[in-house]
Amino acid sequence: MKEKSMRKTVSDLIKIAAENSPKISEDDIELVSLDDAEKEMLVEEMYQLSDEFDDESYSEEGESIETSDKIFLIGLEDHEPLDIDCRACGFESCKDFQDAEEKEKIFKGPNCVFKILDLGMSLGYAWTTSEMHKVKPDISIKGGLAAVHLGLSETRICLAMTIKTGSN
Numbered sequence: 338m339k340e341k342s343m344r345k346t347v348s349d350l351i352k353i354a355a356e357n358s359p360k361i362s363e364d365d366i367e368l369v370s371l372d373d374a375e376k377e378m379l380v381e382e383m384y385q386l387s388d389e390f391d392d393e394s395y396s397e398e399g400e401s402i403e404t405s406d407k408i409f410l411i412g413l414e415d416h417e418p419l420d421i422d423c424r425a426c427g428f429e430s431c432k433d434f435q436d437a438e439e440k441e442k443i444f445k446g447p448n449c450v451f452k453i454l455d456l457g458m459s460l461g462y463a464w465t466t467s468e469m470h471k472v473k474p475d476i477s478i479k480g481g482l483a484a485v486h487l488g489l490s491e492t493r494i495c496l497a498m499t500i501k502t503g504s505n
Contacts, residue, residue: 344502347470348407351463351500355411358462361451365416366459367492371408375489379408379497382483398477405475405499410484411463412492413456418449425450443482445493456494463498473501 348370355368371379383399386392402408418431426447428434440446460476467474480497484490 340502344406344472347467347472347502348500350470351407351409351466351472354466355409355459355463358455358458360455360458362419362455363416364455365414365452366455367410367412367414367490367495368459369410369412369490371410371489376402376405376408378487379480379483379489382487383480386479386483386486395479395483398479399483401475402477402480402497402499405501406472407500408480409463409498409500410481410490410492410495411456411459411498412481412485412490412495413448413452414492416449416452416493419451423450444485444495448493453494456496460496460498467498467500471502475499475501 352368352370380399380403383395383402387395387399418434420431422430426434426449428437428447434447434449437447464474475498477497477499481490481495484497485492485495
C-alpha cells in the first residue's frame, strides 16, 4: 500500500512540474493523466494501428505503455501565434500563419514554434521530475497519436509520457 501511495505522490509531482513549467506566453498545454480503463483502450488502439499501418513499432510502444505504472498525455492545444512575425513557422507573418489552411496527417498544423517550445519545456520538466524521484520516464510519439485518434486528447500535437518503477 505504501508503494502505491508513493507512486501516486510522484505522479502528482510530475503533473505539477509539467503544468508549472515556464511558458513563453499563454498556457496552451494540456496534461491528462490516464486511468486504467483509458490505458487499456490506448494499448488496444496501439495494437490496432500496428495492424492498420503494418508498422510493428506501434505494438512495441503499446507493450511499453501496457507495462507502465502511469501514463500522461501532454499536448499542445489550439493556439494563437505570438504576433511577432518571426517566420520560424515558415510563414511570412503571424497573420499568414493564422490564415493558413489547417492540415492534418498525423498531427494538426501549422503550429507556432514558440508554442511547440512550451510543449517541450512541459515535457522536460515532467521528465526531470520523474528522474529526480528515481522513476523511469519514456516518451511515445505513437502513443500520443493513438490517444488523439481515440479522442483521449483533442490537442494539435500530443505525446504520451509513461513512468515505470521497479527494476528493468
